[in-house]
Amino acid sequence: MARIPITAAVLETPGEPLRATTVYLDEPGPGEVLVRTEAAGLCHSDLHYLNGSLAIVTPVVLGHEVVGRVDQVGTGVTRLRPGDRVVATVTPSCGACSQCVSGHPTQCLRVGELRERAEPLIVDADGVEVGSLAGIGAFAEAFVVREAALALVTDDVDPLAACLLGCCISTGVGAVVHGAAVSASDTVLVIGCGGVGMAAIQGARICGARRIVAVDLHPEKLELARQLGATDVILASDDVRGRVDTIAPNGVTRAFEAVGRPATAELAFSLLAPGGVATILGLMPEGSRINVDASALIEGDRKLQGAYMGGNRFLADIDLLTDHHRTGRLDLESMVTGVVSLNDINDGFDAMRDPQSIRTVVDFRGKVPA
Ligand SMILES: [Zn+2]
Ligand SMILES: [Zn+2]
Structure with missing residues (x-):
């Protein structure tokens, strides 16, 4: 299968800076969607993995609070098509297990299954597998996830603000x-x-x-x-x-x-x-x-x-949240206190120590997609 070269910020050793490098992303398989990243927020959970206070298998691409545009869809994808704008969640839900049907999609019993795939999602230049945080790995120009992890978001929310919907806003x-x-x-x-x-x-x-x-x-x-x-x-x-x-x-x-x-x-x-x-x-x-x-x-x-994750109902909540944003009751913009490029992502993590900092966002739009 053809793999797509992309630039990603890879965590090789906890406690050390992320390294921006070329990795190779698999094409979307059945039920999967390839998204070109527009913006990704730096969340404290990313920082916990980066500094080693939470354990994770390395090498790995961190990042999970993200908005982007659908570029390719795999077979069997029914809700999304290329060109759609989407935000991702770390808690995809199957919609059919007992937790999902009783109104608790963030506790879906089949999350593991939803993230399973035959081939590694990402490999490095030597073919060694590179993991992705929560099956997303958003600190990269593109990522592949199951359709179940994505909700549509309208174009009227600025990408730097829209990415926040995926984690800190849906949680809080x-x-x-x-x-x-x-x-x-x-x-x-x-x-x-x-x-x-x-x-x-x-x-x-x-x-x-x-x-x-x-x-x-x-x-x-x-x-x-x-x-x-x-x-x-x-x-x-x-x-x-x-x-x-x-x-x-x-x-x-x-x-x-x-x-x-x-x-x-x-x-x-x-x-x-x-x-x-x-x-x-x-x-x-x-x-x-x-x-x-x-x-x-x-x-x-x-x-x-x-x-x-706030016990959110992701697919319904993104609409609910964007309506409150549209009508002025949810201020996303004031929460974005810094913007960096992928190459400067480590400066963004340093900025999280600043008492004025709420969210630093990586802006991917400077670079024309390959
Ligand atoms: Zn988060
Ligand atoms: Zn479920």
């Missing part, structure tokens, strides 16, 4: 809308104002929450949190418990943790009102444990829950 807004079903009667607390946290704040604004309290270490992030819908902001170094107590004396009804640390997850739970729900979104190192007070949980009817 999804957790608020689907995971915790926030409503006008809720007092919402969001701990951690990165991409996912900012998306949760915007989700709470879309749902009409009566108070939206943002907590972060950096005043710069809190300033943007206010712009994106936070009604109250608290510096993490301040007396968070005391401040929350003033705003919501019985505790908040919905808390979201978007940091990825047991201590902040425990703090989120401890600030809940009776009957409140704490949703933990930050990925934590393997083996992490969260300790909560048993009587607060049992006697206070409180809940501690996950909402992987």
Whole structure:
């Protein structure tokens, strides 16, 4: 089968910079789609693999928050055709297993099957297999995924903003809308104002929450949190418990943790009102444990829950999210704080340490596709 040479940023050794190099992408097989990348966001999960805090088999192409245009489709692809604009998800769903049919597509039982293929998707110049994060590998000029991992997105969203829909927005807004079903009667607390946290704040604004309290270490992030819908902001170094107590004396009804640390997850739970729900979104190192007070949980009817990828319903949510963007309630543009080319992707990862940084996006449009 003919392979397509593309430039990709390859992770060879965790802890070392990515290397932009030519790799060879397989043609789309049955049910698969080849997408030419327009823009890809740098997500904290990419950073975890890059610096080795989460393990991954190397060499590998990272990147999963992405928008692009369909270039080729394999046999049996029914929903998409060349020229379509799409965003990808790390949680493709089969639409037919018990999780999918009961409304939990992010927990699809057949994800492994959906990513299986006979030939390696990507190989290097010596024919050695190069992996791809979540079966996507978006830090490349093109990628091949199953049709089930792609949702159509309209042309009116700028690519630098549209890529965010694939991960941080569907996770943050999804957790608020689907995971915790926030409503006008809720007092919402969001701990951690990165991409996912900012998306949760915007989700709470879309749902009409009566108070939206943002907590972060950096005043710069809190300033943007206010712009994106936070009604109250608290510096993490301040007396968070005391401040929350003033705003919501019985505790908040919905808390979201978007940091990825047991201590902040425990703090989120401890600030809940009776009957409140704490949703933990930050990925934590393997083996992490969260300790909560048993009587607060049992006697206070409180809940501690996950909402992987926000419990999103990807194919429906992209339309929902673009409508909120179109009508001005979802601000994607303000969340893009940096733009780099693929060759400068390591500078983009360095920029993630900057307290002003929310999302850095790799812009692939400078280069005419081969
Ligand atoms: Zn992500
Ligand atoms: Zn399924």
